[in-house]
Amino acid sequence: ITGKLGVNTDPDTPVHILANDAQLLTVQRQGDNNASIRFRNDTASMFCGLTTNATGFAIDNDDNLASGPNLFVDRVTGNVGINSSSPAEALFVNGNLALAASSGDNPTIKTTGTNNGDLLIESGSDSMAIFKRNANVQLFHDGVLAAQTVGTGLNVIGTAIKLRNTANNTDLVKIFHSGTGGNGLFTSEIGDIKIQPNEDGGQVKLFETTSGST
Secondary structure, three states: OOOOOOOOOOOOOEEEOOOOOOOOOOOOOOOOEEEEEEEEEEOEEHHHHHHHOOEEEEEEEEOOOOOEEEEEEEOOOOEEEOOOOOOOEEEEEOOOOOOOOOOOOOOOOOOOOOOOOEEEEOOEEEEEEEEEOOOEEEEEEEEEEEEEEOEEEEEEOOEEEEEEEEOOOEEEEEEEEEEOOOOOOOOEEEOOOEEEEEEOOOOEEEEEEEOOOO
C-alpha cells in the first residue's frame, strides 16, 4: 500500500482506524511465543507486547520480552516488575531505587488506606526496620530486635547501635548494652573514649579504651 490506510475513515496518519469498539486492532502470533510490536527510529528500537505463554505485558529493548524486560506487568496478579519478569510484590525493582522530590521537599513513602499499616524494611525474610503507626520505630540486626524508640528516646536492646566508617570498617560511635548492674548499663564509645554511667547512678565514668584507665 502506498500512501495512507484508512479503515472507516479518511486517514490523516499512515494508519487510521475509526470504529465504535473497545478493540481497534489485534496483533496475534501463531503459537504461544512472544507477540510484540517494534517501535523504531534512525537511532534504535523498543519493543512491547505479550510475553511467552501470555504471562504478562512487557516493554524491552529487544523482542525477547520475557528475559529481563525493562518493564513487566503480570497478567494474573497485576504485579509490576522493573528489570524482572517475575515480580512477587505489587512493585518489584531488580536494582537500585532512588527517590527525589520535585519541589525541594523531602521525598515521602506513605502507607495509605482505611487501616494504615506499619512500614517494614526487610532483607529476605528478616526485618531490618519497622516504622509503627504509633510513631514507634524498631531497628533489627540479623532478625533480632536491637533498638526501638521510647517516647523521645532510643532504647538499645541487647546489641550495639553503631555509626561506622565503611572505608576502613571502624566504629565512630557505638552505643551498647553492657549487661551489668540491674537492667544493665548503656555505654557509648566515641573514638578512643568510652562514656559509662556508674551502677549506683548519678555519676559518669570516662575511659581511655586502649588502656582502660579512667
